[in-house]
Amino acid sequence: MKQRKRKNTRKRKKRVMRKRLMLLFICIFIGWFYRNISSPFIIGLDPGHGGADVGAQGIIPEVELTETTVKYLETILEKDGRFRVKLSRKYGEGKEINPRNSTLKSANPDIVLSIHGNADDSGRGTGFECYPAPPGRKNHGASMIFAQEIARQMERQGSTLRGTEGIRFGYYIPDGSGDFVKTIVEAQDTTVYEYGTFGILEGMPCPSVLVEQCFITNAGDVAAFATEEGCKKAAFAYYWAICRYLGVEPRNITDV
Numbered sequence: 001m002k003q004r005k006r007k008n009t010r011k012r013k014k015r016v017m018r019k020r021l022m023l024l025f026i027c028i029f030i031g032w033f034y035r036n037i038s039s040p041f042i043i044g045l046d047p048g049h050g051g052a053d054v055g056a057q058g059i060i061p062e063v064e065l066t067e068t069t070v071k072y073l074e075t076i077l078e079k080d081g082r083f084r085v086k087l088s089r090k091y092g093e094g095k096e097i098n099p100r101n102s103t104l105k106s107a108n109p110d111i112v113l114s115i116h117g118n119a120d121d122s123g124r125g126t127g128f129e130c131y132p133a134p135p136g137r138k139n140h141g142a143s144m145i146f147a148q149e150i151a152r153q154m155e156r157q158g159s160t161l162r163g164t165e166g167i168r169f170g171y172y173i174p175d176g177s178g179d180f181v182k183t184i185v186e187a188q189d190t191t192v193y194e195y196g197t198f199g200i201l202e203g204m205p206c207p208s209v210l211v212e213q214c215f216i217t218n219a220g221d222v223a224a225f226a227t228e229e230g231c232k233k234a235a236f237a238y239y240w241a242i243c244r245y246l247g248v249e250p251r252n253i254t255d256v
């Protein structure tokens with residue numbers, strides 16, 4: 001009699017456990033489903049510098065512009081609610097280019113945006129330019145369209161566009177002694193070169209663009225696009241470009 005009772009109790013416990021497990025799986029599935037339906041787009045963001053790698057030094061260090069802008073853009077995208085942000089590195093982390101590239105690739109993003117600041121010795125360089133995956137690369141066409149949207153939105157925010165409507169291609173050309181020379185060509189040069197391009201764009205399975213937001217060596221540029229307000233202004237330009245490229249209506253995002 002006692003034995004049967006114990007058996008029944010054990011059976012009941014097992015049933016309860018099974019039900020609880022089932023409920024847990026259902027909750028996890030609903031959470032996963034809701035997240036994927038309500039936030040269908042994955043945006044890969046690369047703060048171009050971080051940690052010990054502070055980038056170029058101008059009126060401000062480049063890293064200040066890259067991190068401030070990415071933080072604003074991340075906040076805007078999360079407030080919008082339809083985007084999931086994947087960062088290539090944590091803020092303040094000095095991560096090399098290849099692991100950053102792999103981190104973004106493994107997230108299978110819809111688009112990738114890498115943010116940098118430009119610099120020159122004369123201090124006269126000014127304006128915005130961006131670099132899509134160059135001709136011959138798998139996502140070149142789509143990257144061009146995304147780059148055009150970004151340049152258009154930056155112009156709307158008051159920036160001047162360098163090169164051909166703000167778009168250029170970047171290559172690393174071997175100099176014969178084992179080193180590489182960074183070489184910039186205009187967007188009209190659609191030759192398919194075998195040279196490497198910016199590391200963050202290499203092999204990206206989606207449209208990818210690297211932006212040079214403004215010159216950190218030019219006082220006017222820094223005031224317009226590298227202060228807190230300036231970085232926020234640029235972040236909104238990128239947000240609108242992302243929405244336009246993905247074919248969704250931008251939302252009225254406030255309190256950023």
Ligand SMILES: [Zn+2]
Pocket residue numbers: 048049055056062116117
């Ligand atoms: Zn940089």
